[in-house]
Amino acid sequence: MKPVLNEVDVLVIGGGNAGFSSAIPPQSRAIVATVYYGLADVLPIVNNVDEATASIIDIEPYSAANFADDISRICVGRSDPDLSCALVNDSNAALKWLAGHGVRFQLSFNRQAYKIDGRFKFWDDMCLKTQDGGKGLIDDPRRAAKRLGVKVLFSTAAKCLVVDTATKAVRSVIVEDTTGERHILAGAVVLAAGGFEVNPRMRSQFLEPNWDFAEVRGTPYNICSCLEMAIRDVSAKQAGNWSGCHSVAWDANAPPNSGDRIISNEFTKSGYPLGALWIQGVDLRNYTYAIFGNAILAQPGHAAFQVWDAQMTPWLRDEEYRYSIVENITASTLEELADRCAECGLKDPSKFWDPAVKDGLSTQSSLKQLALPKSNWATPLTKGPYMAIKATCGVTFTLGGLAVDHQTAGVISSATNSAVPGLYCAG
Ligand SMILES: Cc1cc2nc3c(=O)[nH]c(=O)nc-3n(C[C@H](O)[C@H](O)[C@H](O)COP(=O)(O)OP(=O)(O)OC[C@H]3O[C@@H](n4cnc5c(N)ncnc54)[C@H](O)[C@@H]3O)c2cc1C
Known part of the structure; x- marks a missing residue:
C-alpha cells in the first residue's frame, strides 16, 4: 500500500484551463x-x-x-x-x-x-x-483558485486510478513526484490532462506516419497518460476523432518538443492567406501524391479541380480519366471552364479587396496559373522589399478522448455503458 498524502473532496488532474475551471x-x-x-x-x-x-x-x-x-x-x-x-x-x-x-x-x-x-x-x-x-x-x-483556497501540487504526475471494489467508484489516485509514489484519496476525480499531442509514438500510430515529426506548440506533458490510465483502470469508453488533431503553420526554428511559455502563440505563422505559401521539395508523382490527397481533404468541401489544356489531355491515363469513369468538364476557354466548374462547386470570384471577407480573388487567370491555386486575397507581389519565413507543422492538440455524460461530464464505462462513479473528464 502506498502512503496516503491526504484526502480531498475533488482531485483535478491537469493544470490547464479545463483543470482550473473544474477546480473553481x-x-x-x-x-x-x-x-x-x-x-x-x-x-x-x-x-x-x-x-x-x-x-x-x-x-x-x-x-x-x-x-x-x-x-x-x-x-x-x-x-x-x-x-x-x-x-x-x-x-x-x-x-x-x-x-x-x-x-x-x-x-x-x-x-x-x-x-x-x-x-x-x-x-x-x-x-x-x-x-x-x-x-x-x-x-x-x-489566481481565482488561490483566492478560493484550492491547493495546487506542481510536478506531480497521476499514474493510476484505484477503484473501490464494493461501490465500483474511483476512490483514489496514485501520483508520483520526485519523492516517490503515494495515494491521494478523493471524493471525485476530474481528468483534465490533455490528449496525446506530445507523444510522438502515438501521433505516428493514430494520426499518420510522419506526424512524429510535427513540432509541439504547448505543454510538454500531454503524453496521453490520463486517457490511457482511465481506459486501462476503469474501462473508460473511447470517443472522438482519434485520427484527428489541430495543427498550424509554425515557425520551423521553434523548439520541437514543447512550446515556449514566453513566446507562446507568436511562433504561429498565420499570415499566409494574405501572401503565398511555398512548399518545399515538390517531386515526381510517386513521391508527392500522398501529400496532395491530404491537401485536397483540407480544402473547403474537401474538393479541388484538376485542370489541363489540349496539349496534355492525350497523356492522361485512360483507366482513370475516360468519360465513362469520371465526369469530364470541358470548355473551349478557361473562363468558360471556370463557369462550368463553378456549377460543380468552385467558388465564384468577386473583385474587391476586403481582408475581413473571403473574397475569392484567386491566382488563376487566362494569362497565368499557379500549380497550387491560391483561392482568396490573391494580390500580385509587386512591391519590394519582400519577406519570407520558413514554417513547419505545429500540433496543438489531438481529438481522441473519452465518452462522457453530456450533463455531468461523468466518464462512461465501456463495460457497463453508464457513468463510472466519481470520475469526470474535461478539456
Ligand atoms: C500556442 C497555443 C496557442 C493557442 N491558441 C488558442 C486560441 O487562440 N484559441 C483557442 O481556443 N485555443 C487555443 N489554443 C488551444 C488551447 O490552449 C487548448 O485547447 C486548451 O488550453 C486546452 O486546455 P486543457 O486544460 O484541456 O489542457 P492543457 O492546457 O493542455 O492542460 C493539460 C494539463 O495536464 C497536465 N498533465 C498531463 N499529464 C498529466 C498527468 N499524468 N498528471 C498530472 N498532470 C498532467 C499538463 O501538464 C497540463 O498542465 C492554443 C494552444 C497553444 C499551445
Missing part, C-alpha cells in the same frame, strides 16, 4: 468560441474599449444557431449532438462566469478585426480574447 466551484466548461449578442453584450466584460472606440466598432451577433451551424460544418456533421448543444447553450454564461472569477477579456483587435473606412470590422465568430492570451488564461483562473 461551480464547475463549468472551458470556452473556445462563444455565443454573443453583439457589442452591447460583450462590452461589460472587456477592458480595452473606451466610449469613442466603441462608437466605431461593427460586431455582428453570433447566435446559438450560428455556433451550432459552424460546429456542424467544421466537423462535417460528425460532432456529438448532445455535447455540441451543451457547449453552444452554456457558452455565453460560462464566459461571464469566468469573467466573474477575474479572467480578463478583451476585444481581439489584433487578430479578428480590420480597420476599414474608419471602422473596426470584426469578422467571423471570435471577437474576444483573454488578456495576455494563453498566459492570461492560465494566470487568471490560477
Whole structure:
C-alpha cells in the first residue's frame, strides 16, 4: 500500500484551463468560441474599449444557431449532438462566469478585426480574447483558485486510478513526484490532462506516419497518460476523432518538443492567406501524391479541380480519366471552364479587396496559373522589399478522448455503458 498524502473532496488532474475551471466551484466548461449578442453584450466584460472606440466598432451577433451551424460544418456533421448543444447553450454564461472569477477579456483587435473606412470590422465568430492570451488564461483562473483556497501540487504526475471494489467508484489516485509514489484519496476525480499531442509514438500510430515529426506548440506533458490510465483502470469508453488533431503553420526554428511559455502563440505563422505559401521539395508523382490527397481533404468541401489544356489531355491515363469513369468538364476557354466548374462547386470570384471577407480573388487567370491555386486575397507581389519565413507543422492538440455524460461530464464505462462513479473528464 502506498502512503496516503491526504484526502480531498475533488482531485483535478491537469493544470490547464479545463483543470482550473473544474477546480473553481461551480464547475463549468472551458470556452473556445462563444455565443454573443453583439457589442452591447460583450462590452461589460472587456477592458480595452473606451466610449469613442466603441462608437466605431461593427460586431455582428453570433447566435446559438450560428455556433451550432459552424460546429456542424467544421466537423462535417460528425460532432456529438448532445455535447455540441451543451457547449453552444452554456457558452455565453460560462464566459461571464469566468469573467466573474477575474479572467480578463478583451476585444481581439489584433487578430479578428480590420480597420476599414474608419471602422473596426470584426469578422467571423471570435471577437474576444483573454488578456495576455494563453498566459492570461492560465494566470487568471490560477489566481481565482488561490483566492478560493484550492491547493495546487506542481510536478506531480497521476499514474493510476484505484477503484473501490464494493461501490465500483474511483476512490483514489496514485501520483508520483520526485519523492516517490503515494495515494491521494478523493471524493471525485476530474481528468483534465490533455490528449496525446506530445507523444510522438502515438501521433505516428493514430494520426499518420510522419506526424512524429510535427513540432509541439504547448505543454510538454500531454503524453496521453490520463486517457490511457482511465481506459486501462476503469474501462473508460473511447470517443472522438482519434485520427484527428489541430495543427498550424509554425515557425520551423521553434523548439520541437514543447512550446515556449514566453513566446507562446507568436511562433504561429498565420499570415499566409494574405501572401503565398511555398512548399518545399515538390517531386515526381510517386513521391508527392500522398501529400496532395491530404491537401485536397483540407480544402473547403474537401474538393479541388484538376485542370489541363489540349496539349496534355492525350497523356492522361485512360483507366482513370475516360468519360465513362469520371465526369469530364470541358470548355473551349478557361473562363468558360471556370463557369462550368463553378456549377460543380468552385467558388465564384468577386473583385474587391476586403481582408475581413473571403473574397475569392484567386491566382488563376487566362494569362497565368499557379500549380497550387491560391483561392482568396490573391494580390500580385509587386512591391519590394519582400519577406519570407520558413514554417513547419505545429500540433496543438489531438481529438481522441473519452465518452462522457453530456450533463455531468461523468466518464462512461465501456463495460457497463453508464457513468463510472466519481470520475469526470474535461478539456
Ligand atoms: C500556442 C497555443 C496557442 C493557442 N491558441 C488558442 C486560441 O487562440 N484559441 C483557442 O481556443 N485555443 C487555443 N489554443 C488551444 C488551447 O490552449 C487548448 O485547447 C486548451 O488550453 C486546452 O486546455 P486543457 O486544460 O484541456 O489542457 P492543457 O492546457 O493542455 O492542460 C493539460 C494539463 O495536464 C497536465 N498533465 C498531463 N499529464 C498529466 C498527468 N499524468 N498528471 C498530472 N498532470 C498532467 C499538463 O501538464 C497540463 O498542465 C492554443 C494552444 C497553444 C499551445
